Amino acid sequence: xxxxxxxxxxxxxxxxxxxxxxxxxxxxxxxxxxxxxxxxxxxxxxxxxxxxxxxxxxxxxxxxxxxxxxxxxxxxxxxxxxxxxxxxxxxxxxxxxxxxxxxxxxxxxxxxxxxxxxxxxxxxxxxxxxxxxxxxxxxxxxxxxxxxxxxxxxxxxxxxxxxxxxxxxxxxxxxxxxxxxxxxxxxxxxxxxxxxxxxxxxxxxxxxxxxxxxxxxxxxxxxxxxxxxxxxxxxxxxxxxxxxxxxxxxxxxxxxxxxxxxxxxxxxxxxxxxxxxxxxxxxxxxxxxxxxxxxxxxxxxxxxxxxxxxxxxxxxxxxxxxxxxxxxxx
Amino acid sequence: xxxxxxxxxxxxxxxxxxxxxxxxxxxxxxxxxxxxxxxxxxxxxxxxxxxxxxxxxxxxxxxxxxxxxxxxxxxxxxxxxxxxxxxxxxxxxxxxxxxxxxxxxxxxxxxxxxxxxxxxxxxxxxxxxxxxxxxxxxxxxxxxxxxxxxxxxxxxxxxxxxxxxxxxxxxxxxxxxxxxxxxxxxxxxxxxxxxxxxxxxxxxxxxxxxxxxxxxxxxxxxxxxxxxxxxxxxxxxxxxxxxxxxxxxxxxxxxxxxxxxxxxxxxxxxxxxxxxxxxxxxxxxxxxxxxxxxxxxxxxxxxxxxxxxxxxxxxxxxxxxxxxxxxxxx
DNA sequence: CTGCCTTATAAAAACGTTTAACTGCCATCC
DNA sequence: GGATGGCAGTTAAACGTTTTTATAAGGCAG
Numbered sequence: 028x029x030x031x032x033x034x035x036x037x038x039x040x041x042x043x044x045x046x047x048x049x050x051x052x053x054x055x056x057x058x059x060x061x062x063x064x065x066x067x068x069x070x071x072x073x074x075x076x077x078x079x080x081x082x083x084x085x086x087x088x089x090x091x092x093x094x095x096x097x098x099x100x101x102x103x104x105x106x107x108x109x110x111x112x113x114x115x116x117x118x119x120x121x122x123x124x125x126x127x128x129x130x131x132x133x134x135x136x137x138x139x140x141x142x143x144x145x146x147x148x149x150x151x152x153x154x155x156x157x158x159x160x161x162x163x164x165x166x167x168x169x170x171x172x173x174x175x176x177x178x179x180x181x182x183x184x185x186x187x188x189x190x191x192x193x194x195x196x197x198x199x200x201x202x203x204x205x206x207x208x209x210x211x212x213x214x215x216x217x218x219x220x221x222x223x224x225x226x227x228x229x230x231x232x233x234x235x236x237x238x239x240x241x242x243x244x245x246x247x248x249x250x251x252x253x254x255x256x257x258x259x260x261x262x263x264x265x266x267x268x269x270x271x272x273x274x275x276x277x278x279x280x281x282x283x284x285x286x287x288x289x290x291x292x293x294x295x296x297x298x299x300x301x302x303x304x305x306x307x308x309x310x311x312x313x314x315x316x317x318x319x320x321x322x323x324x325x326x327x328x329x330x331x332x333x334x335x336x337x338x339x340x341x342x343x344x345x346x347x348x349x350x351x352x353x354x355x356x357x
Numbered sequence: 358x359x360x361x362x363x364x365x366x367x368x369x370x371x372x373x374x375x376x377x378x379x380x381x382x383x384x385x386x387x388x389x390x391x392x393x394x395x396x397x398x399x400x401x402x403x404x405x406x407x408x409x410x411x412x413x414x415x416x417x418x419x420x421x422x423x424x425x426x427x428x429x430x431x432x433x434x435x436x437x438x439x440x441x442x443x444x445x446x447x448x449x450x451x452x453x454x455x456x457x458x459x460x461x462x463x464x465x466x467x468x469x470x471x472x473x474x475x476x477x478x479x480x481x482x483x484x485x486x487x488x489x490x491x492x493x494x495x496x497x498x499x500x501x502x503x504x505x506x507x508x509x510x511x512x513x514x515x516x517x518x519x520x521x522x523x524x525x526x527x528x529x530x531x532x533x534x535x536x537x538x539x540x541x542x543x544x545x546x547x548x549x550x551x552x553x554x555x556x557x558x559x560x561x562x563x564x565x566x567x568x569x570x571x572x573x574x575x576x577x578x579x580x581x582x583x584x585x586x587x588x589x590x591x592x593x594x595x596x597x598x599x600x601x602x603x604x605x606x607x608x609x610x611x612x613x614x615x616x617x618x619x620x621x622x623x624x625x626x627x628x629x630x631x632x633x634x635x636x637x638x639x640x641x642x643x644x645x646x647x648x649x650x651x652x653x654x655x656x657x658x659x660x661x662x663x664x665x666x667x668x669x670x671x672x673x674x675x676x677x678x679x680x681x682x683x684x685x686x687x
Numbered sequence: 688c689t690g691c692c693t694t695a696t697a698a699a700a701a702c703g704t705t706t707a708a709c710t711g712c713c714a715t716c717c
Numbered sequence: 718g719g720a721t722g723g724c725a726g727t728t729a730a731a732c733g734t735t736t737t738t739a740t741a742a743g744g745c746a747g
Contacts, residue, residue: 077411371696407732
């Protein structure tokens with residue numbers, strides 16, 4: 028690989044002149060300028076980004092830690108983030124934390140040591156301590172999607188409470204009073220918010236809250252059993268799956284019990300994605316503005332990079348309700 | 358951020374000694390060693406990866422260019438690749454080419470200038486010329502999934518011909534003789550291979566090949582119309598969707614025409630993914646070994662990094678047929 | 688006791704940039 | 718006409734490492 032020295036030698040100038048031509052630093056006479064350009068072309072010179080980074084203390088690289096790229100919600104976010112970042116001249120160092128807090132921590136340190144300019148994290152736990160340390164050390168950090176915790180870090184997410192409330196209200200308006208709520212885990216505050224939205228919607232409608240109706244599904248296969256049992260015992264007329272994967276679980280349960288869908292049991296999902304069109308009738312769901320989430324996170328991070336030191340922001344985007352056919356009037 | 362100089366000063370030694378302690382270079386007396394370690398701890402020193410990269414001319418970073426992270430097949434590959442890379446101490450610079458050849462080219466150059474140690478590309482076109490140039494310039498390149506072209510680059514993919522042939526044979530064994538083949542584009546040799554597998558399976562069964570039965574669906578919305586028309590005119594008893602997205606299209610068409618599925622028309626898909634369980638009856642499909650594909654690609658690339666200069670390899674992995682309920686006997 | 692080898696450490700060079708400081712040079716001005 | 722001042726270019730320093738080379742001290746043989 029040709030270096031700036033090679034170019035300088037070939038063009039018969041100093042390396043400073045080459046640099047000035049390439050970066051438009053100072054005035055360079057037309058003759059030398061064209062000589063440099065010519066040399067650059069014949070050598071196929073491309074500046075070494077690593078050296079530039081060392082010198083400028085900027086890598087033009089953002090670290091991104093995601094719990095599971097395979098989930099279409101997250102891969103949608105990654106796409107949005109990558110696009111926004113690229114538009115502004117940044118590249119993305121992508122890491123998969125596999126929902127593992129320890130791994131996430133290691134990954135973040137590794138990214139920091141690679142001198143990423145900023146970090147976007149979809150954490151596995153609310154508000155991890157180590158991120159605050161990294162931020163204190165001067166690394167801008169933006170939390171995405173899972174935004175529980177104090178206002179000590181920039182956070183971009185969705186108004187989960189409101190979204191779940193609107194979704195539940197919709198179910199209630201459709202005549203449902205016994206609504207099974209499926210949650211992945213109540214450890215995550217955004218899921219807790221969804222549960223709270225559900226609860227308050229019920230309360231506002233004067234429907235008593237029954238804890239037996241909310242099922243924490245975790246990750247193990249036993250969760251299907253739990254859902255089956257709950258459906259049989261509680262005989263809900265609707266299921267609110269508060270996560271895209273949980274829609275899958277709900278569908279499995281409904282099919283296993285040979286319930287008529289959506290006549291006997293309605294389903295409201297969270298998150299919309301291409302493949303949900305495979306479901307018939309088509310899934311009614313609360314949909315998050317994925318594109319906007321990614322854009323906002325990137326935006327805030329880049330402003331921090333530019334030196335914005337205003338107090339940490341918390342951006343809450345609203346969700347939409349996509350009404351299709353999987354929820355039936357009662 | 359503390360640098361090695363700070364550590365040296367605090368420990369009262371030279372920076373060389375610090376480096377030797379940290380990297381186990383040469384012998385350092387126990388006293389100095391512990392002094393250094395102490396200083397490292399109190400300063401929270403972490404080596405600057407950029408400087409290390411500049412010095413060592415290795416970034417421990419792999420570039421990855423994918424046409425669409427949002428497609429579960431690709432996001433599965435990304436996951437596998439990221440995992441394999443991480444296991445071996447590499448990070449992933451991820452880029453989304455959006456199926457745009459020009460963008461892909463720009464991204465590759467950007468990655469090269471950032472001095473990635475190697476490149477894994479799922480190209481938008483068969484065997485792009487520029488990759489050969491990059492390889493000639495000393496950047497190891499592995500092509501993944503779309504592996505048409507000469508044997509001048511390392512390639513890892515699936516035996517598309519065989520996979521499509523096996524799939525088609527299965528349909529034929531189930532009594533189907535009029536099989537609609539949906540392809541995304543015949544520009545890509547792996548899709549052409551699938552079409553050829555389809556054709557040869559027909560030939561082997563003595564079924565005449567009817568070009569009217571293969572539909573090139575492209576990306577525009579008009580493709581649904583084309584499929585609808587073909588189904589109505591040709592009255593196939595089965596559809597072979599040679600791409601995961603095409604399964605979606607097929608399902609839409611089947612529903613639009615209110616055909617009984619799978620009684621009146623069977624569907625065979627390509628690629629298996631979590632969300633296909635939403636389809637009832639569950640999709641029968643040719644499935645690619647995603648994990649193995651990612652692992653192999655990473656493996657080969659890392660061997661090249663270690664200096665393996667053997668002739669370019671072409672690794673063809675076999676597919677499986679996952680028989681479920683969407684194909685019905687005739 | 689001098690000279691040589693070993694050994695633990697320090698100094699310096701190098702990786703490839705950018706940029707601040709410096710050097711001639713020519714025009715300008717009192 | 719000599720001091721002043723921009724101008725176009727070069728030299729050199731710096732970014733933070735690793736590694737090669739140099740150095741000082743100590744042990745040992747002659």
